[in-house]
Amino acid sequence: MTDPWIVFDVTLAVGLLAVAWLSLASRDAFRMIVLFMMFGLLASLGWVRLNAPDVALAEAAVGAGITGALLLRTLSALRHEPKEPSTALPTAFIAGVLSLMITTALVVAFILAPDLATGYDRDVGARMDQSGVTNPVTAVLLNFRSYDTLLEIVVLAAALTIVLMLGSKPIALRPLGPLFVPFAKVIVPVSIIIAGYLLWLGASRPGGAFQAAAVLGAGGIVLILGRHYDPQERHGGMIRLICAIGLGGFVLAAIGAQILTGDMLRYPQGQEKIWIIIIEATLTVSVAATLAALFVGATRREGRP
Amino acid sequence: MSWAELLGVGLMGLGAVFFVAGTVGILRFPDVFSRLHAVTKADNLGLGLVAAGTGIMTADGFVAAKLALVWLLIAVSGAIGGHLIARHALRDKT
Amino acid sequence: MIVLPFIATLLLLTALVGLIRILRGPTTADRMLAAQLIGTSGVAILLVMGVASGNRALFDVALVFAILAAIALTTFLATARLERQS
Numbered sequence: 001m002t003d004p005w006i007v008f009d010v011t012l013a014v015g016l017l018a019v020a021w022l023s024l025a026s027r028d029a030f031r032m033i034v035l036f037m038m039f040g041l042l043a044s045l046g047w048v049r050l051n052a053p054d055v056a057l058a059e060a061a062v063g064a065g066i067t068g069a070l071l072l073r074t075l076s077a078l079r080h081e082p083k084e085p086s087t088a089l090p091t092a093f094i095a096g097v098l099s100l101m102i103t104t105a106l107v108v109a110f111i112l113a114p115d116l117a118t119g120y121d122r123d124v125g126a127r128m129d130q131s132g133v134t135n136p137v138t139a140v141l142l143n144f145r146s147y148d149t150l151l152e153i154v155v156l157a158a159a160l161t162i163v164l165m166l167g168s169k170p171i172a173l174r175p176l177g178p179l180f181v182p183f184a185k186v187i188v189p190v191s192i193i194i195a196g197y198l199l200w201l202g203a204s205r206p207g208g209a210f211q212a213a214a215v216l217g218a219g220g221i222v223l224i225l226g227r228h229y230d231p232q233e234r235h236g237g238m239i240r241l242i243c244a245i246g247l248g249g250f251v252l253a254a255i256g257a258q259i260l261t262g263d264m265l266r267y268p269q270g271q272e273k274i275w276i277i278i279i280e281a282t283l284t285v286s287v288a289a290t291l292a293a294l295f296v297g298a299t300r301r302e303g304r305p
Numbered sequence: 306m307s308w309a310e311l312l313g314v315g316l317m318g319l320g321a322v323f324f325v326a327g328t329v330g331i332l333r334f335p336d337v338f339s340r341l342h343a344v345t346k347a348d349n350l351g352l353g354l355v356a357a358g359t360g361i362m363t364a365d366g367f368v369a370a371k372l373a374l375v376w377l378l379i380a381v382s383g384a385i386g387g388h389l390i391a392r393h394a395l396r397d398k399t
Numbered sequence: 400m401i402v403l404p405f406i407a408t409l410l411l412l413t414a415l416v417g418l419i420r421i422l423r424g425p426t427t428a429d430r431m432l433a434a435q436l437i438g439t440s441g442v443a444i445l446l447v448m449g450v451a452s453g454n455r456a457l458f459d460v461a462l463v464f465a466i467l468a469a470i471a472l473t474t475f476l477a478t479a480r481l482e483r484q485s
Contacts (some may be wrong), residue, residue, distance in 0.1 A: 004404040052458040069474040076478035183385040207437035218470040225477040321482040359446040375465045382469035394428035
C-alpha cells in the first residue's frame, strides 16, 4: 500500500513552488515579504516531512520569523525614499544567469554524488559517546565540526558591524495602543521560557543555541516594537559588548581548548558537556542581542563614525 | 481503534472544518471587518479542537501543557491581533 | 491512523487557498489576516503530523511557530504602511 502522506507531500511541493514564484513575481514589496514568510512556513513543514525537525526549527525561527521581521523593518525604512526608476533588466539578466549557473552546479553535484545513503550517520554514531551530548546534531555543530559554527558567528558579527558602520534610518514605529501591553506581558516572558527550553533541549533532542537565540531575539524585538524598551545611544557600548561576547567567548574557548588539548576546539576529555553548555548559553544571549541590534540598526549621528 | 483515538481524530477533523470555514470566510466575505470575524473564529476554535484532539491522542501531561501554551499563544495573538488589525484598517480608511 | 494524513492535507489545502487573499489584498490588513490564518493552519498541521509520526519534537516546532506568529504579527502592525494599498 502506498504511503497516505504522498498526497500531502505532493501538495506541499506544488505549494512551495507556487509560493516561491508568486513571491518573486510580486510587484508590491509588502506582499512579497508576506509571501516570503509563508514560504518559510511551508519550507519548515517540508523539513518536518523530511524528518529533520532541527532544520524545521531553524527555518521557522530564522527563515520565516527573524528574516521576515528584518525585511519588514527594512521596508519601513525604504518607504520614505523616492521611488527610483526601474533598471530591472540588466539586474534580472545577471541574476538569471547566476541562478542558472547555481542550478546547473547543483544538478551536476547531484548526478555525480556517490551513493551516500548512510551520510555521516555512522561516523557520528560511532563517536557520540565522546561528544558530551546525546543529540547528534548538537554533537556535530558544537563538537565535531564546531569551527563551522564559529565561522557562522563570525558572519553574523560581520553583518552587524557593517550595519552599525553604515548606519540606518530610525524605525518609524506606529503606536500600538494600550491593548498591546497585556500582549507583550504574555509574549515576552513566554519567549524567554521557550528560548531557555530550546537551549536545554539542544543537548538531547532537536533544539539548540541558534533557535533559542532567534526566539529570544524575537522577544526583544517585541519589547522594542511596543516601546517598552527604547534603545538609547548610551546603551550602545553595552549592547555591542553583549553582541561581541558570543564570538569572543567562542574564540577564547577555541584558544583554551588548543592550550589544554593541543587541538583547536577539541574539548578536554570528560568535560565536553560543560564546555558545550557554556558556549551554547553564551551564544544564545549574544546572538539574540545581535539579531535585535540588526533590527534596530544604528542611527548615524553628527560627529560619530 | 479505541474510543479515545476515535474522539481525538473526531476533534481534529472538526477543527479542520473550522479552518475550512475560516478560509471560505476570508475569501468570500465582502470587507476586511467581516473577514476579521471569520479568521478569529477559525483560529481559536479550530486550533483549540485540533490541540484537544492531539492532547487526547498523545495522553501525556507534559505534551498537554505544551499544547495549552501553543493554544494560549495563538488565542492571545488572535485576540489582540484582531483588535489591532481592525484599528489599522480603520485608520487606513480615513 | 489512516485519517490523519488526510486531515493534514485538508489543512494544507486551506492554507494554500488562503494565499489568494494575500495576493488579492486589497488592504495591508487583509494580507495580515490571511497570513495569521495560514500561520495557525501551519501550527495545526504540525500537531497532526506530530500525532501521526509520534515524534514529540514536532510539538516543539509548533511552539516556535506559535510564538513567532505572534511576533510576526507585531512586526506587521508596527511597521506596515499607513496609506491604503490598491
